[in-house]
Amino acid sequence: MSTIRFRTAFHIGEDLDSLISFYTEAMGLKLKFRDGSRWAEFQLGDGRFALGSPEEAPAGMRSGAVSVFQVTELDVLLEKVAHAGGTVLDVRDMGTHGRVATLLDPAGTVFQALELAAK
Numbered sequence: 001m002s003t004i005r006f007r008t009a010f011h012i013g014e015d016l017d018s019l020i021s022f023y024t025e026a027m028g029l030k031l032k033f034r035d036g037s038r039w040a041e042f043q044l045g046d047g048r049f050a051l052g053s054p055e056e057a058p059a060g061m062r063s064g065a066v067s068v069f070q071v072t073e074l075d076v077l078l079e080k081v082a083h084a085g086g087t088v089l090d091v092r093d094m095g096t097h098g099r100v101a102t103l104l105d106p107a108g109t110v111f112q113a114l115e116l117a118a119k
Contacts (some may be wrong), residue, residue, distance in 0.1 A: 002073035007114055008041070009067050010050035012057040016040055019051045058102040058110050059090065067111045074099055074115035 013019045021038050023029045029042040029049065032046050041050040071077050078088050078101060087104040094100060098117040104110060 002071055002076045004069050004071045004077070004113075006047055007068045007070040008048035008050050010052045010056075011065050012052050012054060012061055014054065014064050015045065016051055016053060023049075023051070058112070061102055062111065064110075068100075068114055069111065070114050072115065074101060074113060077101070077113050078103075 002021060011019070013067075016034075016037050016039075020031060023042065029044070031040060032043045033039075033041040033046070038053045038056050049103055052066075057091060058066060074091070079082070082088060083101050085106040089102040089104060089110075091099060091101045094117075096117055099115050101113045102110065103113060
């Protein structure tokens with residue numbers, strides 16, 4: 001049986017430096033992880049809030065927010081999404097990190113599902 005949990009929500013932006021400054025100064029968030037100018041992540045309780053550059057965003061998105069769910073069986077979820085009226089836009093292999101799928105719900109909202117690589 002596949003399990004699913006909320007992983008993170010990320011905002012897409014061009015200037016990560018200014019966004020990191022904003023969220024640390026205005027919101028008091030503490031930076032947990034940063035990957036250059038591509039990705040920055042803050043821990044919030046059991047979840048995470050992140051900032052991603054347009055290069056990390058789903059195709060065609062230049063701004064906005066994306067919810068990411070962590071799953072244990074990505075292929076099973078992809079079948080269920082298609083069967084329930086959603087759309088699988090893309091599946092990206094992230095090497096040692098795992099795989100991430102970009103999906104649309106029936107209303108056209110973009111979200112992602114992340115399957116971490118086996119350790």
